[in-house]
Amino acid sequence: LNRSDVLRDINFTLYRGEILGLSGLMGAGRTELARALFGADPIDSGEVKLNGKTISITDVHQAIEQGIGYLTEDRKKEGLALGLSVELNIMLGNYPEYSDALGIVKEKQCQETSEQLVKALRIKTPHLQQPALHLSGGNQQKIIIARWVCKDTDILIFDEPTRGIDVGAKLEIYELMNRLVAKGKSIIMISSELPEILGMCDRIVVMRSGRITGELDNATATQE
Numbered sequence: 001l002n003r004s005d006v007l008r009d010i011n012f013t014l015y016r017g018e019i020l021g022l023s024g025l026m027g028a029g030r031t032e033l034a035r036a037l038f039g040a041d042p043i044d045s046g047e048v049k050l051n052g053k054t055i056s057i058t059d060v061h062q063a064i065e066q067g068i069g070y071l072t073e074d075r076k077k078e079g080l081a082l083g084l085s086v087e088l089n090i091m092l093g094n095y096p097e098y099s100d101a102l103g104i105v106k107e108k109q110c111q112e113t114s115e116q117l118v119k120a121l122r123i124k125t126p127h128l129q130q131p132a133l134h135l136s137g138g139n140q141q142k143i144i145i146a147r148w149v150c151k152d153t154d155i156l157i158f159d160e161p162t163r164g165i166d167v168g169a170k171l172e173i174y175e176l177m178n179r180l181v182a183k184g185k186s187i188i189m190i191s192s193e194l195p196e197i198l199g200m201c202d203r204i205v206v207m208r209s210g211r212i213t214g215e216l217d218n219a220t221a222t223q224e
Contacts, residue, residue, distance in 0.1 A: 001033070001036055001037075001043050001045075001046035001047075001048075002043065002044050002045045002046050003032065003041070003042070005210065006029055006032045006210050007029055007032055007036060007043070007211075008210050008211050009211060010046070010211070010212060011212065012205050012212060012215070014155065014188060015186065016154075016184055016186055017182075017184050017185070018186055018187075018202040018203065019177060019186075019187045019189050019200055019201045019202055020186070020187070020188050020202065020203050020204075021189050021191065021197040021200070021203065021205065022189065022204075022207060023191070023204050023205070023206050024207035024208055025208070028207040028208050028209065028210070029207050029209070030190045030207055031073060031190065033207070034159050034188065034190060035070075037057070037068065037157060037188075038057075038060060038068060039057045039060045039061070039063040050066055050067075064093065064153070067154040068153060068155045068157070069148035069151060069153035069156045070156075070157045071141070071144050071148070071157065071158045071159060071161055072144075072159055073160040073163065075137075075140055075141060076140075079140075079144045080132050080144065082131065082133040083132075083133060084131065084132060085129045085130060085132070086118065086123065086127075086128050086135070087110065087111060087128040087129065089132050089143050089147065090113075090117055090118075090143060090146045090147050090150060091113075091114065091147075093147060094150045094151055095110075097151075098110050111128065114146075117146040117149060117150060118146070120149075121142045121146050121149070122142070122172060123135075123139050123142045123143060123146065125139065136165070136166075136169065137164045137165040137166075137169065138165040138168070138170070139169070141161060141169070142173070142176070145173075149180075153185075154184075155187075156180065156186070156187045156188070157190070158187055158189045159190045160190060160191060160192065161173055161189065162174075162191070162193070162196065174200060177189070189201060194223045195223075198218065198221060198222075203215060203216065204216045204218065
């Protein structure tokens with residue numbers, strides 16, 4: 001992929017059932033790459049292949065149709081509708097699959113699915129109608145993950161998934177990521193915390209100034 005001066009000669013492979021880490025300093029182009037893969041920003045040239053076939057991703061809708069989900073680094077501004085309930089935030093983007101032929105939402109089914117996801121992801125909330133604003137940072141992150149689990153996306157891009165959350169919530173996010181890849185999902189994880197990258201990722205791609213400058217196997221990688 002190429003995108004003017006932001007991304008240059010980006011070429012990498014993501015395998016099924018793995019966590020691929022994107023490491024680098026702030027401004028290295030990691031988020032720009034994530035947004036390009038998710039169709040949030042355009043690319044100038046290049047191609048994306050899924051299961052060996054070239055796919056077109058020119059906007060977010062196409063990315064979601066191809067089974068790609070994105071956990072943004074700014075959950076409060078870009079990931080959540082903070083004034084809406086836990087249930088509504090989980091179901092955002094999923095209503096077409098939970099509506100009948102006339103477009104009428106199947107409210108009971110939405111509620112049941114939301115309850116299942118809250119339980120499965122251990123989201124701590126007094127009830128489904130609790131506004132997302134009043135939950136902790138870790139539980140807010142899990143609401144967004146629940147949305148993509150509901151969509152059953154195969155590829156998840158996690159941009160700084162544990163930023164601003166406490167140690168206990170971090171562990172829960174890590175456990176959740178491991179459960180997802182155990183089911184065959186693939187995760188691209190962007191993190192500025194090297195211990196997190198080393199502890200969670202199978203392979204690590206290092207970026208600098210919009211380029212990939214190295215690829216490391218977790219077994220031999222060190223912070224240095």
